[in-house]
Amino acid sequence: TGSDWCHWCFKLSDEVFSQDEFKEYAAENLILVKVDFPRSIPQSNETKAYNQSLAQKFGVRGFPTIIIINSQGNPVAKTGYQAGGAGNYINHIKSYLGS
Numbered sequence: 001t002g003s004d005w006c007h008w009c010f011k012l013s014d015e016v017f018s019q020d021e022f023k024e025y026a027a028e029n030l031i032l033v034k035v036d037f038p039r040s041i042p043q044s045n046e047t048k049a050y051n052q053s054l055a056q057k058f059g060v061r062g063f064p065t066i067i068i069i070n071s072q073g074n075p076v077a078k079t080g081y082q083a084g085g086a087g088n089y090i091n092h093i094k095s096y097l098g099s
Helices: 007-017 020-029 045-058 085-097
Strands: 066-069 075-079
Touching: 007 020, 007 085, 020 085, 066 085, 075 085
Parallel strands: none
Antiparallel strands: 066 075
């Protein structure tokens, strides 16, 4: 995410990640990892390098990028912002996980 500059990241956070419906689903079904690429918020060089290595590993080219990884640790999808709120986003994630 670009937590301090990315318009679509703000929308995804406001419309999905901050909603109780998504928080409850995530708590029971997901392990969330947030990798941030801010422009104005300081980060250590170590954090920047680690985040960049993850972006390169998963082919991140824009923000927000959501990588969905199955229970075996394999990436199954790369997605981003989807309109429709928390319920729609939960269904979007489920469609990739077969649940």
